[in-house]
Amino acid sequence: MLVLDGKIAAAAVKATLLEQTQALKAAGKRMPHLAAILVGNNGASETYVASKVKNCEETGFGSSLYRMDADVEEAVLLAKIAELNQDPNCDGILVQLPLPKHIKESKVIEAIDPAKDVDGFHPVNVGRLVQGLNTFIPATPYGIILMLEHFNIETKGKNAVVIGRSNIVGRPMSILLSSNIAQGNCTVTICHSHTKNLKDICLGADIIVAALGVPNFLTGDMIKPGAVIIDVGITRVEDATAKKGFRIKGDVHYEEACAKASAITPVPGGVGLMTIAGLLKNTMKAYQGL
Numbered sequence: 263m264l265v266l267d268g269k270i271a272a273a274a275v276k277a278t279l280l281e282q283t284q285a286l287k288a289a290g291k292r293m294p295h296l297a298a299i300l301v302g303n304n305g306a307s308e309t310y311v312a313s314k315v316k317n318c319e320e321t322g323f324g325s326s327l328y329r330m331d332a333d334v335e336e337a338v339l340l341a342k343i344a345e346l347n348q349d350p351n352c353d354g355i356l357v358q359l360p361l362p363k364h365i366k367e368s369k370v371i372e373a374i375d376p377a378k379d380v381d382g383f384h385p386v387n388v389g390r391l392v393q394g395l396n397t398f399i400p401a402t403p404y405g406i407i408l409m410l411e412h413f414n415i416e417t418k419g420k421n422a423v424v425i426g427r428s429n430i431v432g433r434p435m436s437i438l439l440s441s442n443i444a445q446g447n448c449t450v451t452i453c454h455s456h457t458k459n460l461k462d463i464c465l466g467a468d469i470i471v472a473a474l475g476v477p478n479f480l481t482g483d484m485i486k487p488g489a490v491i492i493d494v495g496i497t498r499v500e501d502a503t504a505k506k507g508f509r510i511k512g513d514v515h516y517e518e519a520c521a522k523a524s525a526i527t528p529v530p531g532g533v534g535l536m537t538i539a540g541l542l543k544n545t546m547k548a549y550q551g552l
């Protein structure tokens with residue numbers, strides 16, 4: 263059984279990006295720059311944004327982090343986005359989700375210039391993705407595609423099941439896997455909280471992407487021998503024995519899945535690291551121009 267190690271695949275992506283930024287530096291060019299906006303102080307969001315900034319530094323990208331209080335007015339956030347849209351030194355803008363309830367997420371996403379939308383959530387970019395046009399692929403599905411590519415996982419003609427239909431993971435993942443691309447050409451079933459006979463559907467799958475946010479949901483009895491298992495889930499589960507008081511759990515019962523799968527992503531150390539790789543690649547793409 264092959265462990266799809268995110269550290270290895272992400273390091274390969276980052277090494278290529280570092281070569282590119284070093285070449286830009288040698289040519290006296292401006293560096294690609296990512297601007298991140300963090301509203302409030304949600305623990306997980308803090309961790310994700312800190313990691314994104316750190317990874318920018320490691321690959322020679324510039325980055326700025328703008329922090330706003332949890333009760334910031336929506337208009338203030340929108341004004342910041344408008345300013346960054348106009349800033350010629352800023353290539354990519356990301357607003358860390360989720361946002362506080364008084365801020366309308368769709369309004370914020372649509373305020374970002376589609377040419378700087380490195381999260382790929384703007385409806386214009388989602389439309390381009392659906393039509394198979396050049397676009398910013400949302401970072402997590404993009405990271406999964408990069409992972410499949412790195413480990414030479416064959417997808418053509420396979421049955422893929424995606425569990426979860428969110429705009430940031432499940433839905434774009436299902437579109438990509440069904441697209442006519444190297445890591446696509448699957449026959450895709452997308453499942454959600456109203457899906458019946460999920461176990462039977464999963465048992466017919468050659469590839470399963472679990473992105474629902476329910477720890478240990480996908481158990482061994484739901485997996486066909488030899489299937490490829492991609493675990494997107496990241497849930498903080500309280501654990502008094504852990505140093506931080508919690509442990510990160512995926513959506514897949516890892517030990518049971520290992521006994522069945524031909525390849526599997528661990529949590530942590532799998533898709534999460536690839537998400538950042540996807541984001542960095544999008545930022546380079548924004549710098550170069552879509």
Ligand code: NAD
Nearest residue numbers: 402426427428431454455473474475494495496533534537
């Ligand atoms: P979400 O809550 O927006 O969507 C969850 C989806 O799962 C929904 O479409 C829902 O219908 C479906 N679902 C819920 N319960 C189900 C069930 N019992 N059976 C079938 N479907 C069910 O979540 P999201 O933002 O897509 O994130 C999913 C998970 O992935 C979370 O754990 C999140 O933390 C994680 N995540 C990880 C990364 C990463 O980089 N690894 C990135 C984004 C999200």
